[in-house]
Amino acid sequence: MKYSNATNYALHTMVHIMRLPAGSTIGVQDLAEMQKLSPTYLSKILTKLTKAGLIESTPGVKGGYKLARFQNDVSFLDVINAIEGDTNLFNCSLHHEGCQIEKVMRQAEENMKEELANQLLIDLIKRIDEQHQHDPINKEAN
Numbered sequence: 001m002k003y004s005n006a007t008n009y010a011l012h013t014m015v016h017i018m019r020l021p022a023g024s025t026i027g028v029q030d031l032a033e034m035q036k037l038s039p040t041y042l043s044k045i046l047t048k049l050t051k052a053g054l055i056e057s058t059p060g061v062k063g064g065y066k067l068a069r070f071q072n073d074v075s076f077l078d079v080i081n082a083i084e085g086d087t088n089l090f091n092c093s094l095h096h097e098g099c100q101i102e103k104v105m106r107q108a109e110e111n112m113k114e115e116l117a118n119q120l121l122i123d124l125i126k127r128i129d130e131q132h133q134h135d136p137i138n139k140e141a142n
Contacts, residue, residue: 025064052082
């Protein structure tokens with residue numbers, strides 16, 4: 001099983017947006033440059049994140065994107081579903097009722113979805129920040 005590159009970029013984009021000061025916005029050009037992406041490609045990802053209600057767009061010269069939810073309300077699964085959709089990864093190709101293989105695969109998918117739903121992006125950000133505080137190289141730079 002593999003998630004698309006768009007999901008990878010969406011997760012990184014969300015982490016960056018969540019690290020902005022409250023109420024701040026960032027433009028698509030800046031976000032694209034940070035990830036070395038074309039702004040057109042990233043715009044498609046941002047549109048999906050906006051439609052999912054994870055971020056919001058502010059038009060204008062000082063506009064850009066900002067978080068649309070509380071930080072504690074954004075899980076890995078929210079971002080993945082915004083990009084990939086909420087479909088099953090496995091479907092039995094034999095189309096017979098009561099497929100035991102499909103039952104096992106669906107249960108595994110449910111376990112994975114539950115784990116991803118419980119993993120909040122803000123917790124990851126806190127771990128990264130904590131790691132940087134204890135990193136001797138970063139201490140010298142501050």
